[in-house]
Amino acid sequence: MATKAELPARPRDWMSNSLLDGLVALVVGGGSGIGEATAITLAANGARVAVADRRKEAADGVAKKIEADGGEALSLAMDVAVASEIGAGVSELIAKFGQLDIVVNSAGVIFPGSLEDCSLDDWRTSFLVNVEGALLLGRACLPHLRKSKSASIVNISSLAGGRGYPNGGAYGPSKAALISLTRQMALEWAADGIRVNVVSPGTIDTPLTRANMRPEIIAEREAKIPLGRLGVATELADTVVFLASPAASFVTAQELNCDGGLSQSLMAQKFFANK
């Protein structure tokens, strides 16, 4: 079984820097974790990339990394829950790059708690950021995506959007709504040539995971994942880049689980238990 140390150091350049040649990407939540790895991998494949985050200094850091590797990047302060900030950021992107082709929405919040205990504030913030944010972002980008010959949106949901789990009170329902919103966007905007897909990560080793899970819980999770380990952010990035790229030109309205097999493992775990 591959250990984390054996995983190839990437970002992966899929086609010698040319898969996304001539395309411009916006990655919201690009300052950390999955969004950061995605922004860097998009750039490694030839896209010019705007890195947006509500933490501007984090977005600055990722944009600098891309530029240090020879890519072109722009850093934006953007809270995906605030329409005026999205509008200002998209205008700045268009002023600099002149076009927009790929939108990745990796911004997300999680407030662990049961349905009985989670505060209404946490419930509302979860839906505001994880669902309404995706709608606001999609609407703001739509006029520009309509002009692109290779337009796509990739939202980042969660396995929690497809199934309940302990302390997933506000998070799971909001991520389920994001999956549904993705399908609705895909069908409404297909006639404009815009593809919209959603990636549902299992458990990925990012700052968000480390902040929300004690090491012993992480070890328990690893034991239940068929591939025997957490995912790493670059593996999510590769999945997102595939969906965002012309390589997936006939793929839309789909949810893709990137989870080491966890979502399909319930019966397998039952069989092992019965041996």
Ligand SMILES: NC(=O)c1ccc[n+]([C@@H]2O[C@H](COP(=O)([O-])OP(=O)(O)OC[C@H]3O[C@@H](n4cnc5c(N)ncnc54)[C@H](O)[C@@H]3O)[C@@H](O)[C@H]2O)c1
């Ligand atoms: N890490 C996992 O195991 C996992 C599993 C399932 C789903 N996800 C989802 O993947 C996405 C990325 O998670 P991550 O693990 O990379 O987290 P992370 O905390 O490492 O990165 C998330 C980034 O989003 C930014 N952000 C948060 N709220 C924002 C907002 N309102 N506007 C703009 N930016 C905002 C944060 O500042 C941060 O830089 C989230 O949507 C999360 O729900 C992660």
